[in-house]
Amino acid sequence: MSILEQKKVISSIHPFQNLTSEQLDTFVENMDIVYFKKNETVQAQGSTPQSLFFILKGIIQEKQDDEVFSIYSKNEIFDSISLIENYSKNSFVTAEETICYTLPREIFIEILHENQELENYFFQSIAEKLNNNTLYEKNKEMANIMIAKVKDAKIHKAVIVDTNISIFEAATIIKKEKVPTILLKDENGEMYIVTDSDFRQKVILNRMDFDDKIVKIATKGLIYINEDDFLFNAQLIMAKHGIKRVVVKNDKDEIIGILDQISLSSFFATNIFSVSNQIVKAETIDELKEASLSFIKIIKSLNAKGVKIEFISKLINQLNKKLLDKLYKVLAPSELYEKSCLVVMGSEGRGEQILKTDQDNALILSDDCTIDEKELQEFTTKFTETLVDFGFPRCEGNIMVSNPYWCRKESDFKDLIYTWINEPNGDNFMNIAIFYDAVCVSGNKNLITHLKEYLFKLTSNSLSFYAHFAKVITSFDVPLGFFDGFVFNSKDNKHKNEIDIKRGGIFILVQGIRSLSLENKIFNTNTNKRIKKLTELGVLEEEFAKELTMAFNFLTNLKLKSNLEKLDKKSDIDNYINPDNLNTMEKDLLKESFKIVNKLKKKLEFHFKLNYV
Template sequence: MSIHEQLAFIKEIHPFENLTKSQLDDFVNNLDIVYFKKNIIIQEANKEPENLYFIIKGVVQEKKEEEVISIYSNKEIFDPFSLIENRSKNSFITAQETICYLLPKDIFIKTLHKNSSLESFFFQSISQKLNTNMVDQKNKELANLMVAKVKDVNLHKAVIVPYETTIFEAVKTIKKEKIPTLLLKNKDDEIYIVTDSDFREKVILNRMDFDDIVGKISSKGIKYINENEFLFNAQLLMTKYGLKRLVVKNNENEIIGIIDQISLSSFFATHSFSVSNEIDNAQNLEELKKVCLSFTKIIKSLHAKGVKVDFISKLINRLNRKVMDKLFNMLAPKTLLGNSCLIVMGSEGRGEQILKTDQDNALILSDECKISKKELFDFTQKFTETLVDFGFPRCEGNIMVSNPYWCRTKSEFKDLIYNWITNPSKDDYMNLAIFYDAMAASGNRELLIALKEYLFKIGSTSKTFYMYFAKTIMDFNVPLGFFDGFVFDSKDKEHKNEIDIKRGGIFIIVQSIRALSLEHKLMRVNTLKRVQELENKGELEAEFASEIKEAFNFLLTLKLKSNLQKLDSAQKVDNYIDPEKLNTMEKDLLKESFKIVNKLKKKLEHHYKLNYV
């Protein structure tokens, strides 16, 4: 290879793309090329290593006695950790003819201590490496979106005047201070807010006396956010409550400013706020459909800007629920309003569905709800068909409000839950899993809460039930072979040399965490939040919990990246990825993620004695 090719070769291997130009030159100037025949011991166990090896061609096995621990092939390195610890724990033996670059130990160690990126990488845990990759994969400047704080945005000045101030004096203050919003404080130190639009819509249109108290046109129920909170959390908070502004406080709990949608929109430039407003302002189905069809554009924009997948899913989930709520209130007969609860389930309920895959929804009616069967049937059919028209595909398993099985009174759902637990079939376990992930999208959420509390009560005495509930994971295999190679389904001709990342990783994490959460009677539905609560309860060790969260996010990110590429080329969105389209670092981290999935699976096997069920 030429020097240029050697430089390119080294830079392709993570984390050496972080080397400075002089460090890269130093590496290349000290490289030697070596050839090994098959079954040659390159590095012997318990001996002091002398070189770092970069494999150009061939395969090397890492062995502990006769057991193969790992396998290394083209554009991979071995063994930096032996050099760092100055002792090789295992032997490294060629499995076939192999050609390597070797770099002297002293050059590697010297560079390691001078390059903070290298040093942090080689001393990181698996979870830290995964997390680092989530940022490194994106443009560094744009990735700063996720670390931007509220205080990084231009805040409007917070001016507080007495509640009894006249409307005339309040307007003078707004003009003088050049602000769009004014805060009011009453005698009990309660804070109210009044905006420039309040003066137009409440004062002028109602012909109010300018000497009247401005407090009469103000609003309470202000939401606050700390200046050190992540900016994206401010966006989520506004979206969740349908707000246009938040009042900002410092660590001393003092009001220091006001952040509004315009400030955030200019910072993020994702149009997600305008979309949220368009949902609120939609007057008919066509307007609502138009808004809904713009979600994919938002997802692509956020993904391109380096926003982490869990934040994208949170935002899109809340926008989806706003659409569901708006649609429900547009179509539902008056009899249902206040007497029912529309719920979303499965990945949509957990807030983990990003691109629209299929509908998973149900309708809980209060026992007092008086609605005819025909009226209910007509509504549920139209609701499902409208969602299909909005881009939410029909559920292949028919888990939709249009199916009477998923449209019942509260008492009927109780009977259903009782049967799921006391006399379950295989489908019942899956139905219960889907229902346990339910989140209220519209209506009376107390109906859902009551059913989940009943679920916890009925299942509390049945240890055997939890065992069978968790056993589903045994039907799914992690696609990682004994020698760390990817395992493909030879029977699946359509997806030859591809991996079903949902079956092989995502589902196992979701179901494992769901089973533990159900046993602990957690109300949380989001997988990452369930992991955190299980850690808080001592069910998961802190490091393992961190590994699970990072592996889960990495798998979701790969899935999203793959599906966005498929959308761009007009292909069907699915759960398959081609490992050959991943770079070396992504392949390594995918293998590490699958190892974490395997570790979690083994924990569940032991915890529930699944091999004996």
């Protein structure tokens, strides 16, 4: 292997991309290449380590008394901790023929103290590693926004009219089509443009006759751009020509729309403010639907710009709430709105839904609500179907307002909660979990608050109830094992060599924190806020709480990243990830996150005495 190839291998392994050119030269000058047979001990337990190993080929198992702790494979390193502590707590044994680069310990330690980024990385806590990796990944993804295409931004519909129509007719068309700009085409094929500002500055200020031809205020010399051109090129063209809009064409040279400066700025600013205003000002279902379709673009833009996962969740959750509130106000009969509370539950209730998932909603009616049952059913059915049209799939468990089970009066919900508590079974515990995560998005918030107070009262001091409620986590295994460090579901061919990151990590953490929160009568629904409140109450130690928060954010971010890639490939989004698609750092942090989840499981097993339930 050439020196150039050696440098490429080293700098591709995180965090060694932070080496200076001279430090990288020092690494390469002092490295040797070694070969190991299968089942050969590379570094013995209790020994004094001599080298840092960079795996070029093969698999290394980290063991303690024959128990496999971790697996290392191509383009991974081991064992930096042993080198720093000058003592090997575990042994490292080849699982197959293996080839490695070796770097002497003294060189590694010397460069470690010279390079601040390396030193920070190898001496930081697990929580700091998780956080810093997110920042590292986001900085890397910042470049993605520079390759955004014109078609990724909002392109206004191209409305082309004849040059002979009047100013009044043109203004009527602009209002009807809801566009800020129209294009004109004369009998020779010459193109013109008229903007909404032309009407203000040329027509109104000059007191023009509305029956004059529109061509009198039109501008010639249109500037065109292809929909597959880079968005930053559109920005350069606008700056170069001193214009605020360009006409967009496709590969067939057909005009497909108009990109203006507002749309361009909105894209780079994530478009949150404009979409929020769009929801507030919407008067029809179609206008709300158009706003909802912008959510994916916002998520992609926020993610590429390095916004942390918890803030993306918060922003999208706020937009979802605004959308549902406005939809409820548009569709609900007037006598219903003041005497009801629309709630969302599940991940949306916790403010952790990012991409559109199944509907989880319910409707609580005040006891003095007198709406006709037929009218109520017609409304709830239309509400559910409209959300389906917006891209929110039906809930497979039918947890939607259109199901009478989840649409009832406050006193009836109290009876339901009483049944859930006093007739414990799997379905009832699931319903409690779903309902505990409920949050009001429209209507009378007091209705859900009163019901949660009733829930807390019924479960008060019932240790048996809390234990049974938490016990579901014992049915889920964290996918950490011996084969390549992870345990895969070999029974499912569709997801062979993949991990269900929700089942094996996110759900256990969410349900575990939910169980502790219910026991402590915490009103917060968001998992991170629950962790913070549990820490304030002394239920969780501060360092462990920090690890839980960072592990939850890392797992959620990994799931989002995977699903955004699936959306780009027109694939169905799900909870599965393939560890082979992760870089070395991500694999390492995934293992660390799963260890934190396991640590929580053990705490809950002890706290709720789950082995005796």
